[in-house]
Amino acid sequence: MHKPLYSDPADHIESTDPVRVSRYRGITRLNHWVTALSLIVLALSGLAFFSPHLYFLTGLFGSGQIARWLHPIIGVVLFFSFLLLFLQMWRLNLPKPEDTTWVSRIGDVATGHEERLPEMGKYNAGQKFIFWAMSVLIVVLIVSGIMMWQQYFAGLVSIPVRRVATLVHALAAVAIILVFILHVFAAFWVRGTLRAMTRGDVTGGWAWRHHRKWLREVAGRSSKGPAE
Amino acid sequence: MSDTAPQPTTAAANPPVQPLESNLLPSDVVRISATPDVPQPTRQLTKVAKLIDVSKCIGCKACQSACVEWNDTHPEIGENIGSYENPHDLTPDMFTLMRFSEWENPATNELEWLIRKDGCMHCEDPGCLKACPAPGAIVQYSNGIVDFIHDNCIGCGYCVTGCPFDIPRISKVDHKSYKCTLCSDRVAVGQGPACAKACPTKAITFGTKDDMTALANERVEDLKSRGYENAGIYDPEGVGGTHVFYVLHHADKPSIYSNLAENPRISPIVEGWKGVTKTAGMAAMGVAAAGAVLMGLFTRNKVEPEEEEAAERLVQDREGI
Ligand code: HEM
Ligand code: SF4
Numbered sequence: 001m002h003k004p005l006y007s008d009p010a011d012h013i014e015s016t017d018p019v020r021v022s023r024y025r026g027i028t029r030l031n032h033w034v035t036a037l038s039l040i041v042l043a044l045s046g047l048a049f050f051s052p053h054l055y056f057l058t059g060l061f062g063s064g065q066i067a068r069w070l071h072p073i074i075g076v077v078l079f080f081s082f083l084l085l086f087l088q089m090w091r092l093n094l095p096k097p098e099d100t101t102w103v104s105r106i107g108d109v110a111t112g113h114e115e116r117l118p119e120m121g122k123y124n125a126g127q128k129f130i131f132w133a134m135s136v137l138i139v140v141l142i143v144s145g146i147m148m149w150q151q152y153f154a155g156l157v158s159i160p161v162r163r164v165a166t167l168v169h170a171l172a173a174v175a176i177i178l179v180f181i182l183h184v185f186a187a188f189w190v191r192g193t194l195r196a197m198t199r200g201d202v203t204g205g206w207a208w209r210h211h212r213k214w215l216r217e218v219a220g221r222s223s224k225g226p227a228e
Numbered sequence: 229m230s231d232t233a234p235q236p237t238t239a240a241a242n243p244p245v246q247p248l249e250s251n252l253l254p255s256d257v258v259r260i261s262a263t264p265d266v267p268q269p270t271r272q273l274t275k276v277a278k279l280i281d282v283s284k285c286i287g288c289k290a291c292q293s294a295c296v297e298w299n300d301t302h303p304e305i306g307e308n309i310g311s312y313e314n315p316h317d318l319t320p321d322m323f324t325l326m327r328f329s330e331w332e333n334p335a336t337n338e339l340e341w342l343i344r345k346d347g348c349m350h351c352e353d354p355g356c357l358k359a360c361p362a363p364g365a366i367v368q369y370s371n372g373i374v375d376f377i378h379d380n381c382i383g384c385g386y387c388v389t390g391c392p393f394d395i396p397r398i399s400k401v402d403h404k405s406y407k408c409t410l411c412s413d414r415v416a417v418g419q420g421p422a423c424a425k426a427c428p429t430k431a432i433t434f435g436t437k438d439d440m441t442a443l444a445n446e447r448v449e450d451l452k453s454r455g456y457e458n459a460g461i462y463d464p465e466g467v468g469g470t471h472v473f474y475v476l477h478h479a480d481k482p483s484i485y486s487n488l489a490e491n492p493r494i495s496p497i498v499e500g501w502k503g504v505t506k507t508a509g510m511a512a513m514g515v516a517a518a519g520a521v522l523m524g525l526f527t528r529n530k531v532e533p534e535e536e537e538a539a540e541r542l543v544q545d546r547e548g549i
Contacts, residue, residue, distance in 0.1 A: 019539045049361040049384060051506055052262035064362050064382035065403065112529040150385035150398050160495070162389050167501040174509040178516050185520035190529045204539025205531040215539065219546040 006121030007217045008092065019204025021218060023122075023196040031084050032197055038078035039180060045071040046173050072149045079142045086135055092122045093132065098213075099125035119212040130183050137176040144169035235274050235371070239420020239434040252369060252416035259368040261360035273371035275437040278410065278424060279444055280345050281475040282485065283451055283459070284431035287312065287326055287343040291423035291432055295324050298411065298422035320399035323347055323408040324423060327486035344474070344485040345423075345432065348395045348408035350374050352468030355494040356407075358502055359390025365405075372437065372471035373410045381405050392467060392492040410471065437471065447475045466493030 003009070014020040024032070045067040048057035061067040098118040102109065102125040108116045109126065123131070147157045147165035157165065187193045192206040207215035233248035256273055260266050296303060301321035306314040312328045324347035331340045354374045357366040365380040366387065376387075376396075383403035387396040396405045411421035419425075420434035427433075433443060444461045451459035460479025463469050474488075482488040 013543055016543050017540065018536065019543050049386075051510055052264065052361070052363055053510075055262060055361065055363055058382075064380075068382040068384045069403075112527070114529075148385070148389075150383065150388075151403065154385065154398065159389065159391075159394055163495050163497040163501070166386070166389055167497050167505065170501055170505050170509065174505075174512060177513055181513070181516045181520050185524060188524055189527070192531050203531065203536060204543060205533070205536030208539040208542065209531050209535045215542065216546075219543045 003091070004217055004221070006092070006213045008088075008122065011122070011214070011218045013219060014201055019207075020201045021204060021207045021215065022201045024200050026200065028085070028088060029197055029200055031081060031088075035078060035081040035085055038074050038081060039176075041074045042071060042078060043173075043177055043180065045074070047177075050170065050173070069151065072145055072151075075142060075145050079138060082134065082138050089131060090135075093128045095125075095128065096121065099128065102126075114209055119216075120210065120214065121217075122211055122214040124210070126186065130179055130186075133179045134176065134183075137172050137179065140172045141169060141176065144172065233416065233418035236276070236415055236418045236420050237274075237435045237439065239424035239432075241420075243417075243419055248417050250416040251418065252371070252373075252412060256369045256371070257367045258370045259354075259357055260364055261357045261366040262363040269370055271370070273369065276371045276373070276410075276415065276435065276471060277437040277440040278350075278421060278432060278434045278472045279440040279475065280472065281431045281433070281444075281447055282342065282344055283447070283456070283475060283477045284429045285326075285343045285345065286429055286431075287328065287341075288428065289314075289326050290426040290428055291345060292322065292324055292326060294422040294426035295408075296322070298414070299323060299409075318346065318395065318397055318407075320397045320401075320406040323406065329484065329486045331484045342485050344488060346395075346486065348374065348410070348472065349393055349464075349467070350408075350410050350471035351392075352470065353494065355390035355392050355467070355498060356387035356396055357390075358494060359386040359498055361386055369412070371415070373412050373415065374471075375409050375412045376405055376407060378402075378404045378406075390494065390498050392489055392494060408472075440473070444473070444475050448479075451475070451477055462488070464489070464492045466491055 010022070010025055012022050014022045044057050044060060047054045048064070048067055049055075049071075055064070058064040058067040061070055098120065101118045102120065105117055108114070144165040146153055147162055148169060149156075187197075190210065192203055196202050204215070207218075231246070231248055233244075233251040235251060252273075256269050256271070257266065258268065295301075301323070303315055303319060303321040306316070308314075309316065313325065315322050315325065318325050324345055327344045327346050329342045329344075331342050332338070333340050350372055351374065352372065354366070354368060357368060357374060360366045361384060362380050362382045364377055365382070366374065366376055368374050381404040383398055383405065385398050385405070387405050388394070388398070396407045398405050411419070414421060421432075424432040424434040433440065435443075441461070441463075444463075448459045448461060456477040458480040459475070459477050462474040462476050462479060462482055474485075476482065476485065478484060482490055
């Protein structure tokens, strides 16, 4: 059986009156929240070293020593946790022709004029950007982070290389925090989105408004129950 | 009543016997890691320096022994790997190390055995302090001594990244960074460093930076008169000068002395990381967070009831209900 183009095989219509569409399985949601929590812990502990004005954040972890010890360990957790998410989501995040139109009408996106945008699959171009930015930045962060990791990898790279790694790590950290802010903002701003990651489903109206192509595909096969 | 210790001007003097108050106080600190706007001290201590005259060193390692003894460190028993260097690198328990190198002088075709005492240079512009993220873990006193305050050290290794001389070492036991203190605890009570006191040939001398510079100039003259045309002082400008400095017989080629840095300075990468990256990064994150909060408060993207109905029709059509 061929793979659906705009939806995950597990996505399905949960109820028809009112319409509820299942978007994420429980295991995927758990995976997402482990990743999110790791990222928050990493941002808070990392920022403590980033600026003297934020050093007080080490208090959240007990002491500077503990924050220093914990940060890279959570980094490894983040990497593997995100890897699992990546494997589940990469295919539906591949670029599609309608993404170009979406980006060129970014003004309508920001003002909420969704009727002027093309119909979208499970992810729009903004969500795809966040996905790929996170993917690239997490790889950059783990590679540079391991080069900086004194406790276990002190002799791994020469000091000049470590300097570059540290600069790259700091820049990538700022970038991923910006992407994270955008991600959290979008999840709140677009009302009805959060429940996709809490309860796992969204309303039919939400799917119609934001991801109509996805809704059409899921509805089209749903009489047969979850596909395949 | 005890008196305040004098500022030491030599390591040769014997210690006074009466108890003395420390003369190196928290209020004498001019720079503190991860601390902007340090209140400047009201007094300026005399700048001190340790001069290492490489041409006089016989490689006996009395200085290493004195260092271990005074600092009460316990380096592991070494192994012979065919070099006089022992241990084979600086360690968290060995703050100074005699580095030996054999160099064939192309001018004379003679083999020269170069011995350099390696350790913290006590830079006027210390890269370790600049890189350190932990407030108060590294301080610089007005007499030039750069000291690690271990209670505040978190063991991140940024000092290693920042130091142009590859000096600090992180302990695998307590995960804190260690290096030569220039015997700040001895200097505080009017004593010179233990290594300078132990050196049998006066290859290591200690005193005010001015006195030591004068002595170094004398030594350079003497070496020149003996045919070492390129003799000179190694007190690198790139780090603002150092409070441990060398007399070298081949000052034109520092790197022959076991890779002594040719033009040490804080790496521009470290400067960029601790400078513009921090300012621009904080600004970008602040603006993004504030913008997100404002836009989130004043606007939203909401699903209309008609859209719920449209979805219902779509789903029912498709399902054929
Ligand atoms: C993915 C694996 C990661 C690893 C292995 C890692 C490792 C490290 C290490 C070793 C340090 C030096 C401090 C310490 O030893 O604890 C550090 C600093 C830092 N990390 Fe990470 N990290 C990772 C991910 C992240 C992420 C996702 C963020 C941001 C959300 C982040 C933000 C920072 C920041 C801001 C610093 C301070 C940089 C500076 O001082 O300029 N790290 N990281
Ligand atoms: S030599 Fe290295 S450890 Fe010593 S003061 Fe200079 S930067 Fe700091």
